[in-house]
Amino acid sequence: MQTLLKQMLSHVVQHGNLSVAMPDGSVTTFGDSTGKPTGFRIHDHATVLHLLIDPDLYLGEAYTSGQLTVTDGNIYDVLRLLMANLETAKTPVPVRLPYAIRKRLKRLQQDNRIGQARSNVAHHYDLSGALYDLFLDNDRQYSCAYFEKTGQSLEQAQLAKKRHLAAKLIIEPGMKVLDIGSGWGGLGLYLAQVGAAHVTGVTLSEEQHKVSSRRAKQLDLAGQVNFQLKDYRELDGKFDRIVSVGMFEHVGVRHYGELFGKVRELLAPDGIFVLHSIGRAGGPGATSAWIQKYIFPGGYCPALSEVVPEVEKSGLYMTDIEILRRHYARTLAEWRKRFAEHRDQAIQLFDEKFARMWEFYLASSELSFRHLGLNNFQLQAAGNQYALPLTRDYIAREESRLRKMEAKIYGNRRRSSRVNKVVNASGTESRHYPQINKQ
Numbered sequence: 001m002q003t004l005l006k007q008m009l010s011h012v013v014q015h016g017n018l019s020v021a022m023p024d025g026s027v028t029t030f031g032d033s034t035g036k037p038t039g040f041r042i043h044d045h046a047t048v049l050h051l052l053i054d055p056d057l058y059l060g061e062a063y064t065s066g067q068l069t070v071t072d073g074n075i076y077d078v079l080r081l082l083m084a085n086l087e088t089a090k091t092p093v094p095v096r097l098p099y100a101i102r103k104r105l106k107r108l109q110q111d112n113r114i115g116q117a118r119s120n121v122a123h124h125y126d127l128s129g130a131l132y133d134l135f136l137d138n139d140r141q142y143s144c145a146y147f148e149k150t151g152q153s154l155e156q157a158q159l160a161k162k163r164h165l166a167a168k169l170i171i172e173p174g175m176k177v178l179d180i181g182s183g184w185g186g187l188g189l190y191l192a193q194v195g196a197a198h199v200t201g202v203t204l205s206e207e208q209h210k211v212s213s214r215r216a217k218q219l220d221l222a223g224q225v226n227f228q229l230k231d232y233r234e235l236d237g238k239f240d241r242i243v244s245v246g247m248f249e250h251v252g253v254r255h256y257g258e259l260f261g262k263v264r265e266l267l268a269p270d271g272i273f274v275l276h277s278i279g280r281a282g283g284p285g286a287t288s289a290w291i292q293k294y295i296f297p298g299g300y301c302p303a304l305s306e307v308v309p310e311v312e313k314s315g316l317y318m319t320d321i322e323i324l325r326r327h328y329a330r331t332l333a334e335w336r337k338r339f340a341e342h343r344d345q346a347i348q349l350f351d352e353k354f355a356r357m358w359e360f361y362l363a364s365s366e367l368s369f370r371h372l373g374l375n376n377f378q379l380q381a382a383g384n385q386y387a388l389p390l391t392r393d394y395i396a397r398e399e400s401r402l403r404k405m406e407a408k409i410y411g412n413r414r415r416s417s418r419v420n421k422v423v424n425a426s427g428t429e430s431r432h433y434p435q436i437n438k439q
Helices: 004-010 045-053 055-065 075-086 092-109 116-125 129-133 154-169 186-193 204-219 251-266 288-293 304-313 327-341 345-351 352-371 393-410
Strands: 017-021 027-031 036-041 067-074 176-180 198-203 225-229 241-247 267-280 318-323 374-382
Touching: 004 017, 004 027, 004 045, 004 067, 004 075, 004 393, 017 067, 017 075, 036 045, 036 327, 045 288, 045 345, 055 067, 055 092, 055 345, 055 352, 067 075, 075 352, 092 288, 129 204, 129 345, 154 186, 154 267, 154 327, 154 374, 154 393, 176 186, 186 198, 186 225, 186 241, 198 204, 198 327, 204 225, 225 352, 241 251, 251 267, 251 304, 267 304, 288 352, 304 318, 304 374, 327 345, 327 352, 327 374
Parallel strands: 017 036, 176 198, 176 241, 198 225, 241 267
Antiparallel strands: 017 027, 036 067, 267 374, 318 374
16 A cells, blocks of 8 residues: 555655655655655554545545644645645546546535525534634635735735725615625625625624624614624515625535525616635536535535526626636635644644644645635626626726725724724724725
C-alpha cells in the first residue's frame, strides 16, 4: 500500500519539495526540490489505505484526527503544494473515481427540502457565535469581500461588497427589500441605514436570527428591519428588491428552479434581484466529500451553466453577470490569518481536533479559489428589460452616492442619533467600523 501511495504522489507532485514519512519509518521526497520544504508523516497503515481509496475525504479526516501530522511547514503549505500540482497534473484514479460517483449522486446529496434545509444550516451556522468573532470582521460578513484596491483591509472590502450589491439594486428610500439568507444582519442593516429601505430578512439559523434581531433593536431599526426565522419558500407578498448573498450554495441543484420561481413570484413587476454566490469555472462538478461531511452538508457551488437555464425558465430577465475571480481567495486568506492568531481561543471554545478541522477548512477553501477553478459571481435579474438603466455606468454612480451617504451616517461617531450608531454582530457598539473609502 505504501508503494502505491508513493506512486500516486510521484505522479501528482512534479513541482515543489514534499517529503512524506510512512508508517514503516521510510521517508520519500517528491517534486523537483524547488521552493519551501514541506512534509507530513502518516502514522498508521489504515490511513495509507484510506488515502489510496479517497484522498478527497480522508486527507482532511487524517489531519483532523492527528493520524497525519505536518513535519515541515503547516497544513496550508502542504495543501498549497498538492493543489498547485493538481492544477496541471492529470487527476489520479483515487481522486477521479470517487469524484465521478459524487457527481452522479449530487442531486440526492443536496436534499434541502423545507425542514432538512434548516438542519443542514444549523450544522454550520448555529455553532458558537464566539467562533465567528475569532476570524470575521465586526459585521460578521461570512461571504466574499470586494477588494476595490490594493491594501484594503477586510473591513473596508466587506463594506465595499455591501455597497457594490446595493448599487446594483438601485435602492431608493422606502423600498421594500427582501434579503434571502440574511445571516447576522449586516447587509440588511446597511440597506436600511444607508439605503433607507424597509428590509425583511430571512434565515434558517436560530443563532443568526437571534443576533440580527438584537442588532436591529439596538440600532432602533426594529420598525424598519424585520428579521425572520423562516424558509424563503414560506414567504408571500411583493418586494421591490430581492438580494441573496452566500445562501445559494445551500440550495442544491434540484431546488434551483424552486428558488428562482419563488423570487419571480415575490418580485414586483419592475423589481431587481441580485444573487451573490460561489461558482465553479470548469463546469458542473461535485462538492468535496470532506466539506460535505464535516462543514456544509447539502452544500454545492454551481457552474453558471447549471444556474442560467433555471433563471431563464423562471421568467426573470437576466440583466448582468459579474465574475469576482480572486476576491474570495483574498477574503479567505484574511480569515485564515485571523483564525491562526486566535487558535488558542478556538481550542478553549471547542478542542484541538476542532481547531485542526477549521484550519483545514479555511486553507483548503482558499486554495480551491487559487488553484481549482472556484470563483464568485453576482447575477442580476429583473422583472423586465426596462427596470434598469441602459448602460452599466449607473453602478459607479450609485457607489459614489452611497459612499457619501456612508460618510454622513457613519462619519461622526460621537453623535448620539440612531443612524450614527454601529453595532457589531456580538451586539456591542463597535469602535472599529471601517473608515469610509473616499476614492
